[in-house]
Amino acid sequence: MCGKTLYDKLWAEHVVRTDEDGTALLYIDRHLVHEVTSPQAFEGLRLAGRRPWRPHAALAMPDHNVPTVNREQGIEDPISRLQVETLDENCRTFDIPEFSMTDPRQGIVHVVGPEEGATLPGMTVVCGDSHTSTHGAFGALAFGIGTSEVEHVLATQCLIQKKSKNMRVRVEGKAGTGVTAKDIALAIIGEIGTAGGTGYVIEFAGEAIRDLSMEGRMTLCNMTIEAGARAGLVAVDDKTLEYVRGRPFAPREDLWEQAVAAWRELHSDADAVFDREVVLDAAAIVPQVTWGTSPEMVAPVTGRVPDPSAEPIEVKAEGMRRALAYMGLEAGTPITEIAVDKVFIGSCTNSRIEDLRAAAAVIKGRRKADNVRQVLVVPGSGLVRRQAEAEGLDRIFIDAGFEWREPGCSMCLAMNADRLEPGERCASTSNRNFEGRQGPGGRTHLVSPEMAAAAAIAGHFVDVRAF
């Protein structure tokens, strides 16, 4: 008999019952809730006269719609305001713990969950949001769900699920300086494509993954959904335990010791078999920049915008031509000659303290280029913001001509007032470069925080390793 993968173990620990056809009832340990995908779920509960099964297994906060300036004046847009107020009201009615918009702990749900220790190793974590994959960095089985499922979890603490297949992506060797988790994530997506992970749960392994900090592992797992997999995983090690220890929701004393003993088992067995395995050489990865309208349309910063006429598959070539037209780019242009209008440092991919430190280190004592109209720095949570200010990072950003904002999703998806104008080009640390994602007609290039900061100073993309 062969051993079990980490995913096999997490799955087996959470199955309440299995039907003959393999459909399982899976128990959910932590349910994160935000204002956009929850209102109809709560209304469904109300209509059916149901109560949440375990309200304190949930943790709610508004993030998508919240303004990042002048928050004390409330939300101007009536639809955004109603969504946020509805969440407050639902949490009160159904006794769900909430960090409201003015709570110092409020922030992007995928940043706050781990920060509070509400995400723990070995948990099942769900949220009505696809980037729930982020929490897999802790050796937790974490994935996004739809509104009907949000209601289902609220009412039953369970989900009806079928098991996925196992895939392992090993990144072996050491990544060079200036090469971050974001670059590794983009390089993996460039390699396997945005549908490469469809039907799988991906475990990330290898020396370069073990070398990553917890923040870096979260960045990597966050992007798993862009590779088509619902969930990403990293095995538990000392770094995981060090990160979790002492967080407000984390167990203490005897319970901590007991938990650690269980968490030490959260890795794939040496003889576990994966349905698919991919290996990358970390040393070969250089800083990445996306040039198109899908995260797989990515190039090394040392490269050029690719030429569709060199693509043998016609459907792909056509997709490339459309992307280049939308992005306003010529084939063959060196990546470093692409000038940017705006820079966004934030989102659940790259808005943790380590990301802000890295960006600040690149720009310290310099100023943004004149052609760059706006640089937004949006911390992932109120506590990240406070920590950054204690370290003086806010001054570094402000002195460079950047704007220092309050926490939220902000220009990652442009649901609040932060957005691109049609045709504007942005170096962004977020996770999606789809058409119109950062505002109708806006052009997004996905990069690491270091690369975004350097682009803000230079006015165009630069290789941060030589900056």
Add this chain to the structure above:
Amino acid sequence: MQAFNTFTGIVCPLDRANVDTDAIIPKQFLKSIKRTGFGPNLFDEWRYLDHGEPGQDCSQRPLNPDFALNDPRYQGAQILLARENFGCGSSREHAPWALADYGFRVIIAPSFADIFYNNCFKNGLLPIVLDAETVDALFGKAGGREALEITVDLAAQTLTLADGTVIPFDVDPFRKQCLLEGLDDIGLTLRHTDDIKAYEARRRREAPWLFQER
């Protein structure tokens, strides 16, 4: 969810193929935070002569007299008669919410879009597939001077017309049971309450840190 019992209702004929979810409920209404209240905006673009926006008083809006839903014969209809590929488009559940909120309980068509078909059952609506010829014949009868009335018996899987004609239909036995008992997915899971409680009791012993209430 309300249990689905035998009823007799009026048929409203909607003689168009490929009716998509955007036609069923236009996208400006999807920003709502509710799952009820979509009924007045069902088929909004076809039903009214002006452009609809959320928050209007629909009773004050100019009606399109040529649209079936506005025909005096079909007021209070509970059965919608439609053409091929009804419900194509987005996967959002607003379309079945709008149809149910208006008062429809049954939709008859030669074919349905897949996701919409499944979403109907989740929301207490019964979609019935009949062959194109039978549907054609029903369109003929529904367009008469008097509205067509049909008795729907889900348990027996039959439609009975006023003239005594009986039309049998197929339905997945599992879905049928759910509708008859008024069970949605949540209701079904809650049948396993004992299993969930037993699981929790075991996990509380094995992994008590997962159950710290704060």
